[in-house]
Structure formats: C-alpha cells, structure tokens
Amino acid sequence: MLPTKKSHPTEKTRLHPRNQHRERYDFKLLIARCPELAPFVQLNIHNDDSIDFANPDAVKMLNTALLMQYYDLRYWDIPPGYLCPPIPGRADYIHYMAELLGRYNYGKVPTGNQVICLDIGLGANCIYPIIGNHEYGWSFIGSDIDPLAIESANKIIESNPHLKGAIECRLQTNPTDIFYGVIQKDEIIDMVVCNPPFHASLEDSHSETLRKLSNLAQEKITTPIQNFGGQNGELWCDGGEEKFVRAMVRQSRQFLKSCFWFSSLIAKKSHLQGIYEELRKARAVDVKTIPMGQGNKTSRIVAWTFLTKAEQKEWRNGRWNRE
Numbered sequence: 001m002l003p004t005k006k007s008h009p010t011e012k013t014r015l016h017p018r019n020q021h022r023e024r025y026d027f028k029l030l031i032a033r034c035p036e037l038a039p040f041v042q043l044n045i046h047n048d049d050s051i052d053f054a055n056p057d058a059v060k061m062l063n064t065a066l067l068m069q070y071y072d073l074r075y076w077d078i079p080p081g082y083l084c085p086p087i088p089g090r091a092d093y094i095h096y097m098a099e100l101l102g103r104y105n106y107g108k109v110p111t112g113n114q115v116i117c118l119d120i121g122l123g124a125n126c127i128y129p130i131i132g133n134h135e136y137g138w139s140f141i142g143s144d145i146d147p148l149a150i151e152s153a154n155k156i157i158e159s160n161p162h163l164k165g166a167i168e169c170r171l172q173t174n175p176t177d178i179f180y181g182v183i184q185k186d187e188i189i190d191m192v193v194c195n196p197p198f199h200a201s202l203e204d205s206h207s208e209t210l211r212k213l214s215n216l217a218q219e220k221i222t223t224p225i226q227n228f229g230g231q232n233g234e235l236w237c238d239g240g241e242e243k244f245v246r247a248m249v250r251q252s253r254q255f256l257k258s259c260f261w262f263s264s265l266i267a268k269k270s271h272l273q274g275i276y277e278e279l280r281k282a283r284a285v286d287v288k289t290i291p292m293g294q295g296n297k298t299s300r301i302v303a304w305t306f307l308t309k310a311e312q313k314e315w316r317n318g319r320w321n322r323e
Helices: 027-033 035-040 056-071 088-104 128-138 147-158 202-217 242-255 267-281 307-321
Strands: 116-119 137-144 167-171 189-194 259-268 286-294 297-305
Touching: 035 056, 056 088, 056 128, 056 202, 088 128, 088 189, 088 259, 088 286, 088 297, 116 128, 128 137, 137 147, 137 286, 147 167, 167 286, 189 242, 242 259, 242 267, 242 297, 259 267, 267 297
Parallel strands: 116 137, 116 189, 137 167, 189 259
Antiparallel strands: 259 297, 286 297
C-alpha cells in the first residue's frame, strides 16, 4: 500500500515574486525538456515525484533540467566535485538586486546589455550570469581564482549562443585581491554580486556537510559527500564568510566611484555586526540589508554604495535612462 500523499503548499511564498521557481518542481515538464533526468526521479515517502537530494548526480541533473527549461540553455555541465548551486536561491539574489536597482531608478528595473554586473567567485557553474542575462538582459563579468572554473564557465558560454558576448570570464591571479586585477581602468560596474566562501576551515565544511546529509537521510552519516559539490575555495577560506566580506568592503573603496552597488550574500546573521562595522569604517554612503528565505532557510543580502545622491542621479540618468 502506497503512503498517503502529503498536502503541500502550491507556492513557495518566501521566494521573490518574480522567481520562476515558486511552484513545486514539475518533473514531467523537466523530463520532457531533459530526458536524462528521468532515471533519477522516484516517488518519495509522501508518494510525490522527487529526487534523492543526497545524490550529487541527481542534484546536478535536476539543475541541468531547470536551466534548460527556464533559462533556455542547450548545454550545462560542471567538472566533478564542483559546486552545483540550488537554482531557486540563486535566482532570488538576482531578482532582489534587480528590485534594488529599480528602487534607485524611479521604480523601474534597468534592463538590457548596457547594465554591467560583476560576479565575484563565478564558479564553474556560471549561475548568476546565466540567470541575470536571461531575466533582465544584463551583461556580466565573472571572476574566479580557479582556472578550471573559468574554463568550465567559458565552455557553458560557448555552448549557448545567446550567452556569447554577454558574459566575460576573468581569472583573478592574486587570491588576496577581490576587485583589483578584475575591474579594469575606467570600467563602470552597475552591480556586484558575490556568494562568499562560508566556512572558516575544511573541518567546518565537512562537519556542516555531515549534518545536512544526516538530516536528508534521517540517519547519522559519517562520510562527507558533498551533494551540492564544491571545491575548497568555493566552500571555505581563512576566517570564513565574515572575514571575506569585511575584506571585500575594505577593497571596494578602491573602486568607490566605479560601481553603483556592491553586494554579498550573508548566510549567518551573527556575521552582520562585524560587516556593518567595516562598512562604517569604509564610510559607505548607503547600506541595505535585504532578507531572503527559501524553505526553512533564511539568509540576506548586504548591499552598499559610496555614491552620493547627486552621483546616483547622474548615474541612473546617464546609464539607465538614455533617450
């Protein structure tokens, strides 16, 4: 006898209203677009179509199907062991930043390839540029310290004609620099996005992975298999998220008139106090904290600008509202 079907909300209301993933995954639709997903779809304990989210291959194939169905990709792949990010949460970051740009542009989101975005830590997956270009027509620069990640992202771009010319990948050769060596002289950036390494050490990363896998399997797991993947540089750095973003704030002053909005995801609320202190010392003109939620998970974006109100007006009139 099959288990009774569990009643689920028809909409994930914590996601941004423009997020294409507010409804539950339609696996029949996804399989029609990406037949390779079919072997991974099975009935869960509630008699619903699903995948095993503890299986890295299943998660990767679900991402492939989502990107093909909703973002018109012909090809998407990442090297073994690289980060396979949850698409709905990544899309939320893009939509909330679009909303922020709109709030400073007379209520209208600036669209088109004249809007230039910088993704710090592009990764092998190229997710933020894919979503931002599809949803708003923005152009992207993606930076990474890993040559293989850059190579993978370039392969995705070359394999999808509509991404060619819209996304440029740049290798950061000095891991201690975040902006210097990436932003070129006299280059103007409308928005920076970043998903910083969260953990402060490899041990912390493994411990958190075991906790998540144990929750998914509902039993104690002792081998840290990254179901969403991730290389060391993608998952942890010395000092973790807070130290990375504080360095990002300090270094952003070097380019204070080159960018309208700098921003980063902040996963842990307790990191905010130190980041706010760094922003105060850097003399940011305006700071915004934007809450986000997906399922039971809560995170936030911290965005900052060094532009005065007069400079903001000149920026939007000159770049976003050309006649």
